[in-house]
Amino acid sequence: xxxLEQPSEVTAVEGAIVQINCTYQTSGFYGLSWYxxxxxxxxxxxxxxxxxGLEETGRFSSFLSRSDSYxxxxxxxLQMKDSASYFCAVKGPGFQKLVFxxxxxxxxxx
Amino acid sequence: xxxVSQHPSWVxxxxxxxxxxxxxxxxxxATTMFWYRQFPKQSLMLMATSNEGSKATxxxxxxxxxxxxxxxxxxxxxxxxxxxxxxDSSFYICSAPGQLxxxxxFGEGSWxxxx
Numbered sequence: 064x065x066x067l068e069q070p071s072e073v074t075a076v077e078g079a080i081v082q083i084n085c086t087y088q089t090s091g092f093y094g095l096s097w098y099x100x101x102x103x104x105x106x107x108x109x110x111x112x113x114x115x116g117l118e119e120t121g122r123f124s125s126f127l128s129r130s131d132s133y134x135x136x137x138x139x140x141l142q143m144k145d146s147a148s149y150f151c152a153v154k155g156p157g158f159q160k161l162v163f164x165x166x167x168x169x170x171x172x173x
Numbered sequence: 174x175x176x177v178s179q180h181p182s183w184v185x186x187x188x189x190x191x192x193x194x195x196x197x198x199x200x201x202x203a204t205t206m207f208w209y210r211q212f213p214k215q216s217l218m219l220m221a222t223s224n225e226g227s228k229a230t231x232x233x234x235x236x237x238x239x240x241x242x243x244x245x246x247x248x249x250x251x252x253x254x255x256x257x258x259x260x261d262s263s264f265y266i267c268s269a270p271g272q273l274x275x276x277x278x279f280g281e282g283s284w285x286x287x288x
Contacts, residue, residue, distance in 0.1 A: 105279040
């Protein structure tokens with residue numbers, strides 16, 4: 064089976080930097096993705112790591128260590144609109160099947 | 174614009190009735206689609222893989238007779254919640270892999286409330 068664990072909630076202030084961790088246990092590994100979801104909406108893709116290391120996309124960066132079965136999402140220069148839930152996800156083999164982590168609710172305050 | 178469209182966005186139904194949710198890929202063919210369910214403040218749980226022209230593959234613990242999936246065309250998958258009960262009230266969302274590499278498209282989601 065597959066399981067991905069995340070902290071349930073993280074709080075931060077505007078302009079700060081926050082890191083959301085994800086540890087996973089999978090049978091087979093095909094990359095780690097990160098998604099953002101605002102209340103009532105669909106998940107939106109943020110970042111993907113297929114190999115170890117850091118991927119940077121604007122204010123968001125994601126890191127992966129396959130040997131540690133661990134990754135994180137780094138959000139910089141936080142804005143109020145970043146308040147949302149964030150999910151890590153792993154792909155199953157073949158047809159883009161995604162298994163999501165437990166999710167982290169980020170609350171950004173002024 | 175949306176590349177995967179879900180309908181309806183909101184639906185309220187009475188206990189014991191059935192409700193159908195549609196997931197359409199726009200301008201591309203999706204031989205495979207995925208259905209997820211999400212309860213408030215929880216993660217998205219994969220329910221089943223919808224396969225065009227063949228039976229759906231259900232995840233462990235998902236009742237195939239209660240959640241009927243039909244994928245009769247290359248652009249449409251439907252999820253029917255049969256004999257709905259209040260505990261089936263949830264956010265249901267579908268996804269489809271794009272034709273290019275790692276892209277995955279999500280529908281807008283459907284809120285089901287069973288009263």
